[in-house]
Ligand SMILES: NC(=O)C1=CN([C@@H]2O[C@H](COP(=O)(O)OP(=O)(O)OC[C@H]3O[C@@H](n4cnc5c(N)ncnc54)[C@H](O)[C@@H]3O)[C@@H](O)[C@H]2O)C=CC1
């Protein structure tokens with residue numbers, strides 16, 4: 352048994368996000384034999400992890416149940432899983448837009464429920480995990496922390512109604528940044544660089560800038576000013592990004608669209 356986990360963890364759905372969390376946990380020292388993946392189509396599972404198409408027939412409940420299927424599949428998986436859980440099982444859901452009340456409706460036994468909004472960099476321990484708990488004992492909250500800390504930054508979110516915003520910012524955020532990296536690389540190639548070299552430069556520039564921002568006491572605005580010498584070339588470029596609030600407006604509309612979609616998924620899970 353690892354120190355992270357004292358009983359079995361069932362992972363329902365081991366696709367892009369569930370699989371990334373699983374790799375993060377194993378890298379953090381979880382014993383693969385403590386994990387049961389319940390996913391009829393799981394691919395490329397790490398060695399030692401038990402994979403089953405349905406809950407194990409022995410009737411033993413898991414210590415932790417992690418729900419990681421598409422939100423639209425909630426009502427497909429819940430009837431098969433819910434009866435196998437007990438009051439002490441910690442229910443962890445990463446389903447975008449599915450509220451605690453909607454989870455409790457489908458999974459009535461667990462006392463403690465945690466909504467987690469992760470992102471894919473958890474696979475390398477550099478993720479962001481936003482947590483919102485309901486009915487958590489001190490032990491259950493500590494278990495949720497132990498499980499998420501090795502995967503990256505953990506932030507507890509007081510109000511569940513802030514989850515759509517968190518999802519848009521840090522849950523969806525990696526995809527927006529990957530688009531930004533591609534667009535920067537394409538722009539460099541359009542100026543005459545070989546495409547593969549432009550791609551390497553773009554990734555390394557974003558990596559370095561993000562690490563510098565993370566480690567610096569200065570705000571990103573100050574760090575940007577440090578790059579932009581007065582009358583120099585950075586200022587000319589930033590003038591394009593800043594014209595009429597172009598980049599702020601673009602990101603405000605991008606996050607608002609994602610948050611809106613989350614709210615729609617929440618309504619669907621409420622049966623509206
Ligand atoms: N991909 C991401 O970056 C993030 C995803 N999420 C949430 O994670 C959840 C999963 O998303 P992804 O991993 O991207 O989707 P995915 O499609 O990659 O993975 C879903 C997995 O569920 C499995 N599955 C399908 N039917 C099943 C069933 N009846 N029983 C058990 N497993 C079944 C599939 O085989 C697949 O492996 C979603 O609810 C999403 O909102 C949350 C944060 C970030």
Ligand SMILES: O=C(O)[C@@H]1CCC=N1
Pocket residue numbers: 447518522523
């Ligand atoms: O696209 C989605 O619905 C999920 C939520 C956050 C990232 N992926």
